[in-house]
Amino acid sequence: MLTALALRARGYAVTLLDRKLAGQESSWAGGGILSPLYPWHYADTVNALAQRSQQLYPALAEGLREESGVDPELLSSGLLMLDNVASLDAASGCGVDPLAWAAAHGVALQRLEGADVASVQAGIEHGIEGAWWMPQVMQIRNPRLLRALRAALDVHGVRLLEQVEVQGLAITAGRVHGVRVDGQVLSADAVVLTAGAWSAQVLQALSVASEHPPAIEPVRGQMMVLNAPQSGLRRIVMSEGRYLIPRKDGRVVVGSTLEYVGFDKVTTEAARESLYAFALRLCPALAGAPMEAHWAGLRPGSPRGIPYIGEHPDIAGLFLHAGHFRNGLVMGPASTELFVQMIEKEVGQLDVAPYAWDSVR
Numbered sequence: 001m002l003t004a005l006a007l008r009a010r011g012y013a014v015t016l017l018d019r020k021l022a023g024q025e026s027s028w029a030g031g032g033i034l035s036p037l038y039p040w041h042y043a044d045t046v047n048a049l050a051q052r053s054q055q056l057y058p059a060l061a062e063g064l065r066e067e068s069g070v071d072p073e074l075l076s077s078g079l080l081m082l083d084n085v086a087s088l089d090a091a092s093g094c095g096v097d098p099l100a101w102a103a104a105h106g107v108a109l110q111r112l113e114g115a116d117v118a119s120v121q122a123g124i125e126h127g128i129e130g131a132w133w134m135p136q137v138m139q140i141r142n143p144r145l146l147r148a149l150r151a152a153l154d155v156h157g158v159r160l161l162e163q164v165e166v167q168g169l170a171i172t173a174g175r176v177h178g179v180r181v182d183g184q185v186l187s188a189d190a191v192v193l194t195a196g197a198w199s200a201q202v203l204q205a206l207s208v209a210s211e212h213p214p215a216i217e218p219v220r221g222q223m224m225v226l227n228a229p230q231s232g233l234r235r236i237v238m239s240e241g242r243y244l245i246p247r248k249d250g251r252v253v254v255g256s257t258l259e260y261v262g263f264d265k266v267t268t269e270a271a272r273e274s275l276y277a278f279a280l281r282l283c284p285a286l287a288g289a290p291m292e293a294h295w296a297g298l299r300p301g302s303p304r305g306i307p308y309i310g311e312h313p314d315i316a317g318l319f320l321h322a323g324h325f326r327n328g329l330v331m332g333p334a335s336t337e338l339f340v341q342m343i344e345k346e347v348g349q350l351d352v353a354p355y356a357w358d359s360v361r
């Protein structure tokens, strides 16, 4: 939806096809943390998009709220990452000193010890005295962001065709000129594939090969939400590789699992128990809070989490914008901006080359 709106804003006539209802898959299922977790562990190509999006989000959220009447609840919650095996691995495993990384990238990061941890977020229990604190990290309430984007499609005249699956591409002499739907060709000067975790599968089904096919695979994540207005949580808190995200209305999102189980979106009892136990262990005040929902989504997994933003090497007019893995909500606005700059052949702040379709990651 971001891609469609950005292209529309540049004057293109855009039709968005979704085989289900738009905005119900990974982008809906995610947590909405607007930063990579342990960002120093990621490639510069991921962090550059995340940092650019962090600049874009306030105006994007406000503009969508005004246009749609839906508030996507952009909140500056900060991100508190408690010491534990996962964070220590993340810090040492990549050989990067987090404070040096933060200084070089202009990111606000502090090391907290002992009582300073509780001064940022009271009421959390953890064994090791210490934490990394990123005070400027924001969150977005992604299901509301999607509702707002869905409304913006109408406002700006993007044609949306839902429950329509693309069955093929119309290609003549190495150039795409439309998609095949229900035995007909929907004509288009260009086709942009934004099918998230399904993108590589869609290409395979359409028999569109390339020397380096995009390595996008589904990675399941399970989450749950507790209704806990009394929890006292104000910060996004991470521990043991999992997190609690306090929403504006007192709900607390608990996430997430990372499972390589193919295109299987079922939830499991084991994940339900383990996420719930984690939440109570970290924040005992959550005890007794009703669990309102437990769901799973499929992340578009990609090597090193670097998204694909590019044109097919051999088929003119066929573009790919997918593979954002764990950071699609944060990278989305900036990767969309870069996508449009590529289409318009503009030179922006970032170089699109490292995200190319056939780049080896």
Ligand SMILES: Cc1cc2nc3c(=O)[nH]c(=O)nc-3n(C[C@H](O)[C@H](O)[C@H](O)COP(=O)(O)OP(=O)(O)OC[C@H]3O[C@@H](n4cnc5c(N)ncnc54)[C@H](O)[C@@H]3O)c2cc1C
Binding pocket: 017, 018, 019, 020, 021, 022, 023, 024, 025, 026, 027, 028, 029, 030, 031, 032, 033, 034, 035, 164, 165, 166, 194, 195, 196, 197, 198, 202, 220, 221, 222, 223, 255, 256, 257, 296, 297, 298, 299, 300, 321, 322, 323, 324, 325, 326, 327, 328, 329, 330, 331
């Ligand atoms: C549990 C979980 C937690 C997450 N937490 C965060 C977080 O805190 N912060 C963050 O930045 N990111 C997070 N993410 C990652 C983020 O959600 C994804 O990277 C991002 O949403 C991917 O967006 P997308 O539009 O590419 O894919 P999707 O949102 O999955 O959209 C793909 C769309 O393509 C459609 N489609 C598929 N096949 C076809 C077809 N053949 N024809 C037509 N349409 C088709 C689908 O119906 C769907 O609507 C999380 C993800 C999960 C699952």
